[in-house]
Amino acid sequence: MSKFYHCSGGLTGGGAGALDAIANPADKDIAFVHFNDDATYGNTILIYTFDGDSAIGESAPNIIAPDTGSGEWELVSLYADKVTLQSLIGHRTAVGAADYNPSILTSDYIIAMTDTAAARAVTISTEDEDSGSSTKPRIMIIKDESGGAGAHNITVTLESGGDIDGEASYIIDQNYQCISLYMDGTDAWIY
Secondary structure (H helix, E strand, C coil), rough: CEEEEECCCCCCCCCCCHHHHHHCCCCCCCEEEEEEEEECEEEEEEEEEEEEECCCCCCCCCCCCCCCCEEEEEEEEEEEEEHHHHHCCCCEECCCCCCEECCCCCEEEEEEECCCCCCEEEEEEEHHHHHCCCCCCCEEEEECCCCCCCCECCCCCCCCCCCCCEECEECCCCCCCCEEEEECCCCEEEE
16 A cells, blocks of 8 residues: 655755655655745645656656665656746757757756757757656657758757657758657657
């Protein structure tokens, strides 16, 4: 039977009431983390389930690793005002006269290509791809903000070699075009 926890001391830091300080959580345990006028999370309730087999790696607020033991708390739902919700989803990363290829786990949600004076490449890291699953996919948006992709295409690929809609890559070839991807840890799909 699952246990329920209420945390009011934050997500990380190991202090009293912090989510990562819960000792010996069991698979499928549920935690409610409440923030009231917090500088980062505003007025928010985050709901997590514990996956004893998970080893994705901590990426707050989506994945929280306990201070001791294995497994991870995975964010499954949240209740927040509009401003707080936007800050929790992820952030916009502007990419100028360069390719996007971080090769690390990021909190990027929007990849904004702001300079297409030449062809560009967007390579989604294996770590970002692996942070999604079939039941909790990772979502990323790639946008030609410069309006030049018609002349200088943006090629989107997965570092792992996985497919995007069954193909090895996707070409953004229309000015101001945007694609939204959801990733399951292996492949990505456009929606």
